[in-house]
Amino acid sequence: MTKTEGMQAFQDAFGAEPTDLFTAAGRINVIGEHIDYCGGKVFPAALNLRCNIYARKTGGKTVRLAFRGIDGVVELCVDTLDAYRELKIGNYQAGVAYYLQETGVEIVGCDLYYDCTVPFGSGLSSSAAIEVATAVAFCEYAGVAYDKVQLALISQRAENKYAGVNCGIMDQFASAMGKKDHAVLLDCSDLSYEYVPLRLGEYALVVANCNKPHNLVESKYNVRRQEVETALKTLQTKADVKCLAEISPKLFNELKYLLSGVVAKRAEHVVMECDRVSKAVAALKTGDLVELGRLLNESHYSLRDLYEVTGKELDALTAFARKEPSCLGSRMIGAGFGGCTISIVKKTETEGFIRRVGKAYHDAIGYKASFYETSIEDGITVEKL
Numbered sequence: 001m002t003k004t005e006g007m008q009a010f011q012d013a014f015g016a017e018p019t020d021l022f023t024a025a026g027r028i029n030v031i032g033e034h035i036d037y038c039g040g041k042v043f044p045a046a047l048n049l050r051c052n053i054y055a056r057k058t059g060g061k062t063v064r065l066a067f068r069g070i071d072g073v074v075e076l077c078v079d080t081l082d083a084y085r086e087l088k089i090g091n092y093q094a095g096v097a098y099y100l101q102e103t104g105v106e107i108v109g110c111d112l113y114y115d116c117t118v119p120f121g122s123g124l125s126s127s128a129a130i131e132v133a134t135a136v137a138f139c140e141y142a143g144v145a146y147d148k149v150q151l152a153l154i155s156q157r158a159e160n161k162y163a164g165v166n167c168g169i170m171d172q173f174a175s176a177m178g179k180k181d182h183a184v185l186l187d188c189s190d191l192s193y194e195y196v197p198l199r200l201g202e203y204a205l206v207v208a209n210c211n212k213p214h215n216l217v218e219s220k221y222n223v224r225r226q227e228v229e230t231a232l233k234t235l236q237t238k239a240d241v242k243c244l245a246e247i248s249p250k251l252f253n254e255l256k257y258l259l260s261g262v263v264a265k266r267a268e269h270v271v272m273e274c275d276r277v278s279k280a281v282a283a284l285k286t287g288d289l290v291e292l293g294r295l296l297n298e299s300h301y302s303l304r305d306l307y308e309v310t311g312k313e314l315d316a317l318t319a320f321a322r323k324e325p326s327c328l329g330s331r332m333i334g335a336g337f338g339g340c341t342i343s344i345v346k347k348t349e350t351e352g353f354i355r356r357v358g359k360a361y362h363d364a365i366g367y368k369a370s371f372y373e374t375s376i377e378d379g380i381t382v383e384k385l
């Protein structure tokens with residue numbers, strides 16, 4: 001949808017012209033999966049796929065929401081923001097408004113039209129993009145200065161406590177704080193961060209969606225969180241650590257006798273994935289893309305064998321990618337169980353890569369994968385129309 005089309009869609013939904021365009025980004029994660037809620041360092045980057053909100057302040061107590069591709073308007077009353085938890089559409093917005101209000105931000109009536117180009121359920125964080133962009137709109141209309149990191153935290157709270165998904169901070173942070181052509185090395189134990197140029201030279205990151213139909217990601221995700229919490233409690237009986245990410249591979253080897261079964265496997269993934277992030281960042285900084293690709297592959301194998309969040313679709317898509325001589329590495333990203341992969345592919349070969357991997361995947365799985373044209377962009381943008 002072009003900007004003109006977005007403005008027209010707003011006009012059709014609300015009978016007036018929008019005055020502002022607020023956007024926040026979807027994200028990829030280069031490496032560091034399922035460790036943000038263990039105090040690990042993650043390495044996401046914000047995408048050109050975004051939640052775009054065409055908006056107008058109306059004043060009063062009603063927030064009206066309209067969505068591209070969905071008929072009708074959802075109305076939220078700012079006096080009863082606790083009442084929308086069961087909404088299928090609009091609950092993220094209500095949650096963000098609710099927690100902003102809790103921090104003292106006055107939620108002012110407005111009309112918001114959503115054109116979200118982050119595919120839903122893709123593992124590219126459409127929900128974080130919606131939450132963060134909505135938080136920006138509410139703060140702008142309340143006339144309060146906002147800190148982007150605070151908006152990310154409020155958005156995460158909305159997702160945890162209002163929508164009931166116990167996610168970490170990675171997605172909302174990337175959506176708010178992403179920087180063009182950079183990945184963000186975010187330390188989730190204290191939210192300190194560093195921007196690292198995502199310089200891939202002759203290579204490009206190809207993002208592919210395995211298109212597995214919806215499969216209860218949220219409940220399986222919450223189970224993984226409980227498993228690593230169990231691991232941490234057990235390891236804390238012998239080690240003075242606040243989070244699993246503080247445990248080095250060496251210390252883990254000494255203590256792993258304390259753990260068994262899936263809990264041991266989950267903890268091993270976390271410890272080794274943290275180690276891979278440091279190595280991957282070093283490899284990127286020195287331009288060693290072969291090593292970076294190898295670490296991406298290792299990350300996928302660990303998510304497959306130890307964390308068990310991949311599934312045959314993501315395994316097939318990454319395996320076909322790795323068979324291509326032009327591909328240095330490939331892995332699933334996000335929560336898993338479905339959704340997207342990233343692959344490092346020689347720029348001049350991406351067309352053939354997409355064609356061959358797409359065909360092999362279709363033949364093996366029975367339906368098509370989607371490939372996206374992506375670029376790395378800023379997190380939040382605010383524009384007067």
Ligand code: GLA
Binds near residue numbers: 033169170171
């Ligand atoms: C989802 C969550 C994130 C993170 C990833 C896995 O995207 O929202 O907080 O845990 O899964 O790395």
